[in-house]
Amino acid sequence: MTMIDEAPNSLGYRPFSVGGFTFARDEYFVTVEWPTGNHQMPVDHWLRCIQRDVAWEFFYGIVNFDSVIGTMNHYGTVDMFAGRFNEAYRRAEVDYNETFDEEELLGCFRAMLSDWTNEGYDPFAAPLETGSAFGPSSGDNDEAVTRKRVVAERMVSVPGDEPLRSDESGFPVNRAFADVDQSEPVIEAEPGYESEVCSFNLYAYLSRSDVTWNPSIVSACKESLYCPTTEEFTLPVIHGNDRVEWFVQLSDEIQWDVEDRDTGAKRARVIMKAGDVAAMPADIRHTGYSPKRSMLLVWENGSPRIPEMIAKGEAPVHPVDF
Amino acid sequence: MTQYTTVFGSLEDYSKGGVQIVDDDPKYYAFSNVFDVASRAAPYEKVAVGKNLEYVLEAIRAEGTSEWRATPHDEFALVMDGTVSVELLDPAVELVDPASSGSITLEGRPDGSPMGTVTAQRGHMTMLPAGKAYRMHCDGVGVVLLQTIEGPDTVYRWGDICQTF
Numbered sequence: 001m002t003m004i005d006e007a008p009n010s011l012g013y014r015p016f017s018v019g020g021f022t023f024a025r026d027e028y029f030v031t032v033e034w035p036t037g038n039h040q041m042p043v044d045h046w047l048r049c050i051q052r053d054v055a056w057e058f059f060y061g062i063v064n065f066d067s068v069i070g071t072m073n074h075y076g077t078v079d080m081f082a083g084r085f086n087e088a089y090r091r092a093e094v095d096y097n098e099t100f101d102e103e104e105l106l107g108c109f110r111a112m113l114s115d116w117t118n119e120g121y122d123p124f125a126a127p128l129e130t131g132s133a134f135g136p137s138s139g140d141n142d143e144a145v146t147r148k149r150v151v152a153e154r155m156v157s158v159p160g161d162e163p164l165r166s167d168e169s170g171f172p173v174n175r176a177f178a179d180v181d182q183s184e185p186v187i188e189a190e191p192g193y194e195s196e197v198c199s200f201n202l203y204a205y206l207s208r209s210d211v212t213w214n215p216s217i218v219s220a221c222k223e224s225l226y227c228p229t230t231e232e233f234t235l236p237v238i239h240g241n242d243r244v245e246w247f248v249q250l251s252d253e254i255q256w257d258v259e260d261r262d263t264g265a266k267r268a269r270v271i272m273k274a275g276d277v278a279a280m281p282a283d284i285r286h287t288g289y290s291p292k293r294s295m296l297l298v299w300e301n302g303s304p305r306i307p308e309m310i311a312k313g314e315a316p317v318h319p320v321d322f
Numbered sequence: 323m324t325q326y327t328t329v330f331g332s333l334e335d336y337s338k339g340g341v342q343i344v345d346d347d348p349k350y351y352a353f354s355n356v357f358d359v360a361s362r363a364a365p366y367e368k369v370a371v372g373k374n375l376e377y378v379l380e381a382i383r384a385e386g387t388s389e390w391r392a393t394p395h396d397e398f399a400l401v402m403d404g405t406v407s408v409e410l411l412d413p414a415v416e417l418v419d420p421a422s423s424g425s426i427t428l429e430g431r432p433d434g435s436p437m438g439t440v441t442a443q444r445g446h447m448t449m450l451p452a453g454k455a456y457r458m459h460c461d462g463v464g465v466v467l468l469q470t471i472e473g474p475d476t477v478y479r480w481g482d483i484c485q486t487f
Binding site: 203249279315320 | 323324325326327328329330331336337338339340341342343344345346348349350351352353354355356357358371372373374375377379395396397398400402408410412435436437438439440441442443444445446447448449451454467469470471478480481484
């Protein structure tokens with residue numbers, strides 16, 4: 001399983017290969033081939049998907065790019081698949097799955113992002129805030145595609161932990177959050193306790209996020225992780241859970257389509273408004289739609305033991321019984 | 323340029339969404355609303371609105387002054403409505419087993435050193451440090467979402483707070 005390094009095509013784009021998968025792009029599309037089939041996706045969608053996989057390091061569970069292609073995280077190794085969670089592909093026996101060392105597939109996706117992202121296009125940005133992904137190769141946007149994901153050890157703003165965002169640090173308030181109060185809490189710490197009396201304005205912090213659909217850790221209570229994110233337009237991937245995941249809608253509204261994780265059969269739609277809380281069961285996949293930029297608190301239990309616990313029946317597929 | 327209005331909920335003004343079932347059980351989504359739960363809770367009652375194994379999210383109606391509590395691990399309090407002050411205290415003796423989970427109620431103010439006070443409004447998130455004691459105060463009525471681990475005072479009433487059909 002090695003990546004090949006070929007010369008660019010006539011449009012200036014390099015082809016890539018990892019294991020049995022090959023990837024090529026033209027002005028509009030990415031073509032993926034594997035030993036039993038092939039598939040095409042619009043290149044802007046493709047870049048948004050692999051950007052999340054890179055930023056999240058494959059996140060929890062399954063990241064479906066669409067109904068055919070995706071990745072499944074085993075936390076150290078990762079599967080790339082075609083048709084694995086598509087009943088028709090499985091029935092026709094043209095589905096394909098290959099397991100990679102996490103770094104090998106990440107390396108392939110990082111190289112692809114660098115080569116296939118043109119100057120002015122930002123896969124993290126909402127469509128209204130970025131240029132076009134299409135056309136022949138034209139420069140790059142490495143600064144955008146190599147952003148570091150926020151991972152707080154205790155909480156954002158605690159001395160030594162992740163810093164606050166500001167105009168000066170390159171995080172202006174987003175156009176859709178111009179009305180969000182920027183005042184910080186009043187902190188009156190006694191001498192010697194400055195590092196433990198800590199508080200910050202989470203909503204102001206989120207209003208300055210320059211990415212969409214990219215959960216970042218702002219606080220950690222052991223393995224309980226607050227991963228808020230700002231959302232606009234659509235979640236580019238269809239996230240398949242390997243554990244129960246919770247959402248708290250902090251502002252505005254998101255609508256979710258929920259499907260069976262393995263077959264794609266529709267199970268529910270979940271409409272979330274400010275203050276709403278909902279669980280996503282461990283056996284579903286979901287994608288979201290946010291018509292106005294919104295603030296979503298994604299709450300995860302980061303324990304690496306959970307997929308095995310669910311498989312053994314030691315952890316529930318559904319959040320609570322009542 | 324388009325002018326956007328960001329919608330945050332409050333006790334006085336919130337609107338719930340919901341689960342539209344195609345082929346599933348709405349209970350699997352444990353759908354509730356923090357403001358709705360707090361509007362029907364007793365002051366400083368810790369009502370679970372999220373649970374992921376031992377970890378919980380608690381909706382708390384902040385009204386008046388809470389009891390003193392001690393926590394064996396970091397907790398995080400997000401004010402979602404109102405103005406809530408948090409008073410922190412470094413106890414003179416260990417009040418809670420560091421290996422335990424969830425905060426506990428204390429009998430009155432413990433001996434110790436004042437650490438300071440945070441006055442937090444909507445959107446402000448405050449750390450409640452491991453091994454310390456705290457209490458909250460709200461002149462009116464506020465709402466706090468607490469990131470913590472289930473403890474002896476966590477209240478479960480899923481059947482009352484969640485969408486069931």
